Each structure stands twice: as C-alpha cells, then as structure tokens.
Amino acid sequence: MTAASLEPLLFDPYDYGVHEDPYPIYERLRAEAPIYHNPEIDFWALSRHADVGAGFRDNIRLSSANGVSLDPAAWGPHAHRTMSFLAMDDPAHLRLRKLVYQGFTPRRVTEMTDRIREITLQHLEPALAAGEFDWIDDVAGKLPMDVISELLGVPEADRAELRRQADLLLHREEGVLDVPVPAMEAAIFLIGYYADMLAIRRKQRTDDLTSVLLDVEADGDKLTDDEILGFMFLMVVAGNETTTKLLGNALYWAGRNPEQYAKAAANPELVGDWVEETLRYDASSQILARTAAVDLEYYGRTLPQGSKVLLLIGAANRDSSAFHDPDRFDIERADKGGLISFGKGVHFCLGAHLARLEAGIVLREFTDRVAAYDLRPGSERVHSVNVRGFAKLPVTVEVR
Numbered sequence: 001m002t003a004a005s006l007e008p009l010l011f012d013p014y015d016y017g018v019h020e021d022p023y024p025i026y027e028r029l030r031a032e033a034p035i036y037h038n039p040e041i042d043f044w045a046l047s048r049h050a051d052v053g054a055g056f057r058d059n060i061r062l063s064s065a066n067g068v069s070l071d072p073a074a075w076g077p078h079a080h081r082t083m084s085f086l087a088m089d090d091p092a093h094l095r096l097r098k099l100v101y102q103g104f105t106p107r108r109v110t111e112m113t114d115r116i117r118e119i120t121l122q123h124l125e126p127a128l129a130a131g132e133f134d135w136i137d138d139v140a141g142k143l144p145m146d147v148i149s150e151l152l153g154v155p156e157a158d159r160a161e162l163r164r165q166a167d168l169l170l171h172r173e174e175g176v177l178d179v180p181v182p183a184m185e186a187a188i189f190l191i192g193y194y195a196d197m198l199a200i201r202r203k204q205r206t207d208d209l210t211s212v213l214l215d216v217e218a219d220g221d222k223l224t225d226d227e228i229l230g231f232m233f234l235m236v237v238a239g240n241e242t243t244t245k246l247l248g249n250a251l252y253w254a255g256r257n258p259e260q261y262a263k264a265a266a267n268p269e270l271v272g273d274w275v276e277e278t279l280r281y282d283a284s285s286q287i288l289a290r291t292a293a294v295d296l297e298y299y300g301r302t303l304p305q306g307s308k309v310l311l312l313i314g315a316a317n318r319d320s321s322a323f324h325d326p327d328r329f330d331i332e333r334a335d336k337g338g339l340i341s342f343g344k345g346v347h348f349c350l351g352a353h354l355a356r357l358e359a360g361i362v363l364r365e366f367t368d369r370v371a372a373y374d375l376r377p378g379s380e381r382v383h384s385v386n387v388r389g390f391a392k393l394p395v396t397v398e399v400r
Contacts, residue, residue: 011036011045013070013287013310018381022286022388023327026315035298043070043289043308046298049319049338055290055311056344062290062309064347065089070289070308070385073179082187082237084230090346099223100231101350103212109354112151116361119146124362128369128399132376135393139362140247141167145240147358152232153208154197165189170241170384187233194232198225239351245284245382245389246359250274251366252393253281255375257329264331265367274331275359276339279317281329283341286314286388314388316340373397 011025019025029036029047036045046052055062067079067087079087085096120143127138145163154162168186179187198210202225205211213228223231254261254274264270288311296303303309318326322338342349349355376394 011038013385018383022314023318026312026318030315030319035301041070043310044303045310045312047312047315049316049322049340052311052313052316053340053344056347059089059346061293061296063089063293064290066291068288071179081230082233084234086234086238093346095221096227097350099216099218099221100213102216103209104350106353108209109357113357113361115150116147116358117365119143119150120362120365124365128397132396135251135395136244136248136390140244143362144243144358148235148239151209152235153206153210162193166236166240169236190236191229191233194229198228239354241387242284243355243358245387246278246355247362248390248393249282249284250278250359250363251395252375252390253278253329255373255395258372260329260331265371268364268367270331271364271367272360274363275356276336277329277331277333279341280339282388283313283317284387284389285341287312287385288343313340369400371398371400
C-alpha cells in the first residue's frame with residue numbers, strides 16, 4: 001500500500017469519540033491496514049475481531065503493566081496506582097484480582113438489585129414527570145456513581161459531592177491530550193476521602209464492600225490499604241464512566257431506531273438484548289492499550305518490543321467476519337457470542353455483571369413507563385481517548 005493511500009486513513013483516538021459514526025474508519029482499517037501505525041502519537045492498532053480477541057488472550061506478549069490508556073499521565077510503570085490490577089500482569093494481577101473477587105462477587109452485586117432499582121427511580125421518576133429532560137444529567141450520569149457509593153458504603157449525605165468530583169475526574173475538553181488540572185485535583189480529593197473512610201472502617205466494620213475488602217484473605221495474604229484504595233479508585237474511573245456511557249448509547253441508538261425501542265417497550269424480556277446489542281454496536285470502551293513485551297509480527301510488519309498496541313474493541317464488534325450485517329442495530333440479533341466489549345482472557349472485566357445489571361434495571365424501568373420518546377437537539381459527545389458516549393442527551397418522553 002502506498003503512503004498516499006494511507007494518508008486519508010489516519011486514525012486519531014483522541015478524536016474518534018466525537019464522531020457520529022467512526023465505524024467507516026474502522027472498516028477501512030480492517031480492510032486496508034489491519035495492523036495500523038500512527039507515528040505521531042506512536043502507537044500500533046489491531047482492528048480485526050480475530051486479532052483483537054487473540055490480543056486480549058495473549059496476556060504474556062501483550063502486557064498491561066504500563067496501563068490501558070493513551071493518556072500520558074495514566075501510562076507507565078506506575079499506572080497501577082490509579083488503575084489497580086487493570087495495569088498489572090500475572091502473578092501480581094492474579095493475586096490482587098483473586099483477593100478483590102472474594103468481596104466483589106456476583107452474589108454481592110445481585111443482592112443489590114432492589115437497591116439499584118430504588119436509586120434508579122429516585123432519578124428517573126422526577127425526570128419522567130418533567131416530560132423533557134437530559135438523560136445524562138438527570139439519570140445516566142447520576143445512577144452509576146450512586147450505585148458505587150452504595151456498594152462502598154459512602155454516606156448518602158456525601159454522595160452528590162463525590163459524584164461531582166467523579167465528573168471532574170473524568171471530564172476532558174476538546175484538544176486536551178492528557179489529564180487536566182481539575183481532574184488531578186479531583187483525584188486527590190477522592191483518594192483522600194476514600195482513605196479517611198477506610199481508616200474509619202478499619203476501626204469499625206460495617207456491611208459494605210469497603211469493610212469486606214479489609215478482611216479478605218488467601219493463605220495469610222491480605223490486601224494493603226493502598227491496594228484497597230486503588231480498587232476503590234478504579235471503581236470510580238472504570239465502573240462509573242463506562243456505565244453512564246452505556247446507558248446514554250442505549251437510549252441514543254434505540255431513539256435513532258424507534259422500531260427497535262418499540263420491540264423492547266412491547267416485550268420487556270428484550271431489555272437484556274437491548275443492553276447486549278448496545279455493547280456491541282457502540283461500546284463505551286472502544287479502545288484498550290497494551291505494551292508489546294517482545295517484538296511482534298503482524299501481517300508482515302514488526303512491532304518493536306515496548307510499542308504501544310491498541311486493541312480496537314469498536315472495530316472488532318463491527319467485523320462482518322464475526323457478526324452478520326454488523327452495521328445494523330438489532331436488539332433481536334442472533335449472533336451475540338462474539339461480543340468483545342468486556343475483553344477476553346485473564347483481564348475480562350470484573351465489573352461486567354454490575355454494568356449489565358444496572359443497565360438492565362434502568363432500561364427496564366424506563367420501558368415500563370415510557371411508550372415512546374424522541375431525541376431532542378443539543379446532544380453532545382464526550383472528548384475522551386478511553387470512552388465513547390454522551391455528555392448531553394436531551395429527550396422528550398411519552399409516558400404510559
């Protein structure tokens with residue numbers, strides 16, 4: 001392929017998230033440059049479903065030790081301080097993940113079902129009563145952080161402020177290629193808050209996850225305070241933002257395809273399928289980074305040891321070799337098995353069960369109450385190298 005043919009194919013992960021539809025770029029990458037190099041930002045990218053899936057499973061040659069984000073402040077040997085076991089390789093990753101899993105179990109998450117529904121209705125019912133509202137501001141941007149606070153044991157009086165700080169932590173402005181100062185200040189605030197809360201729990205346990213993590217043990221091995229704080233911070237960074245974007249993307253694409261929403265509104269059993277198709281069609285996390293631990297060969301090209309390698313989840317989920325008619329949003333899709341949105345292998349997302357549970361509850365309560373809805377002008381996408389979704393999503397609803 002000539003340099004001239006590659007020039008219009010330039011893929012900038014700092015820009016793709018604000019596009020209405022970046023998938024034609026992904027399609028060209030899969031067809032023309034399945035191993036793609038961006039010399040300016042200095043990364044390589046894999047875009048085909050088979051390669052991305054194999055990349056997730058190849059945790060030996062594709063290391064997570066430098067982190068999973070291109071943000072310079074979040075990349076390097078100290079990435080685990082803010083990204084916990086996401087930025088670790090085995091055996092350190094396996095040790096920490098096993099210990100955390102003893103507390104953050106699917107059973108504990110499932111036991112939160114009724115409480116998640118209560119929190120959902122606290123935000124959803126006033127919004128529906130207004131008839132016209134911003135789905136992100138009033139519902140999707142509030143619920144995930146409140147659920148995390150409930151799980152960790154944050155007092156209700158503090159949750160609004162923690163939600164505000166979490167928003168600052170994750171907010172990026174157009175053209176900003178690293179973590180801005182307000183986000184750094186929010187990180188300091190959140191770590192300080194959780195450290196104080198952990199100290200209180202060390203003196204007196206309660207029935208929340210923070211207390212449980214203080215006591216988990218395997219063969220005499222226990223989590224340190226710093227490791228617990230790292231996981232708590234990870235919940236804010238990963239579990240909060242991605243679920244907000246999942247809920248926004250779900251409402252957006254069902255709004256763009258009202259015949260699909262009509263199916264879910266008529267048959268609530270399809271809500272789970274709506275969640276899964278959103279995860280495939282426009283996943284919150286479209287890109288995760290790895291580091292080449294050795295020289296790697298792909299399609300006749302050598303990726304030098306130490307290279308940044310992007311696994312393009314969004315491209316893999318739209319690959320016609322894995323999904324029939326992949327650019328069609330279809331909640332009754334039969335071929336769901338190739339979904340790669342939560343990763344594969346040893347780093348499969350530990351919070352997948354919670355994300356699916358939250359999204360299912362919120363959208364089920366929405367369909368129970370809303371016969372139809374319209375997307376209004378004024379939507380805004382977030383500027384982020386890590387996630388794709390909405391900062392604003394105004395809607396009007398027709399309540400049953």
